[in-house]
Amino acid sequence: MDGTLVDTEPYWMRAEHELVESFGGVWTHADAMLLVGSGMLGSAAILQNRGVNLAAEAIVDLLTTRVQEQLGSAGIPWRPGAHELLTELHGAGMPMALVTMSEQRMARQIADLVGFAAFATIISGDMVQQSKPHPEAYLTAAGVLGVDPRHSVAIEDSLPGVAAAVASGAVVIAVPHMVPIEQSEHYTLVQSLTGTSLATLTEVYQTRRSSPSTRTNTHTEDATRA
Incomplete structure (x- = not known):
């Protein structure tokens, strides 16, 4: 889905950046690339290592909600074809x-x-x-x-x-x-x-x-x- 049918990766990256920054951490493009295609709980572990002091399930919930908000406001960015x-x-x-x-x-x-x-x-x-x-x-x-x-x-x-x-x-x-x-x-x-x-x-x-x-x-x- 993400990256194949719809170009939601920028939405995920924005959500990740916002979350890490809210805990005083730094989130880079290279960090974001580590999460592409990965399972949500594995991604949450990486975010925890970058300073996000939340349970993995809470991280998944927050990120998903933030991406859904962006989908709701900006619509679906379909991949070409x-x-x-x-x-x-x-x-x-x-x-x-x-x-x-x-x-x-x-x-x-x-x-x-x-x-x-x-x-x-x-x-x-x-x-x-x-x-x-x-x-x-x-x-x-x-x-x-x-x-x-x-x-x-x-x-x-x-x-x-x-x-x-x-x-x-x-x-x-x-x-x-x-x-x-x-x-x-x-x-x-x-x-x-x-x-x-x-x-x-x-x-x-x-x-x-x-x-x-x-x-x-x-x-x-x-x-x-x-």
């Missing part, structure tokens, strides 16, 4: 799950603002025991959808998210946003969802499932951008 892809997939009847380490209340706020019922289920960070990069969230989503994760496509923007999706067995498309992601035989790397369609996802899936060890990511990326 994300809403268009959701619209096409929904129209084609493709079952979709939203898998995020954000809390369920925020995920539902964003899902409610999509404009249609895009997701058959939402699996959020407060619904699983293990945060990304553990695959639990993706495996749970596949179970709810009633699909084999190996016959699914996961789209992610962060290193923990990509690792979780790969570990689940899904075909993975990595769309880096805040943190660079290197080429790898384990996933397909694209620079934007702009122009990405159901046909694109089908081609990536068929290519990686038919010969994942011999077809390069560069080839698939070129096909995706075409």
Whole structure:
């Protein structure tokens, strides 16, 4: 969700900065990068190390509320091509799950603002025991959808998210946003969802499932951008 579908990372960074400063600490851009794609409780531990004298659960609650306030006032900052892809997939009847380490209340706020019922289920960070990069969230989503994760496509923007999706067995498309992601035989790397369609996802899936060890990511990326 964050960074893949919507560009909420600046909202999170502002909330983190405000919280650390309120305890007299200093929060840098490098600090914020440590939290991208991580589970909320793990992020809270880092904030505690920067001087935030609150319980982890309280930190998660405060940050989520602050980000939701920004979403309510500024709206959803969609990542390029994300809403268009959701619209096409929904129209084609493709079952979709939203898998995020954000809390369920925020995920539902964003899902409610999509404009249609895009997701058959939402699996959020407060619904699983293990945060990304553990695959639990993706495996749970596949179970709810009633699909084999190996016959699914996961789209992610962060290193923990990509690792979780790969570990689940899904075909993975990595769309880096805040943190660079290197080429790898384990996933397909694209620079934007702009122009990405159901046909694109089908081609990536068929290519990686038919010969994942011999077809390069560069080839698939070129096909995706075409």
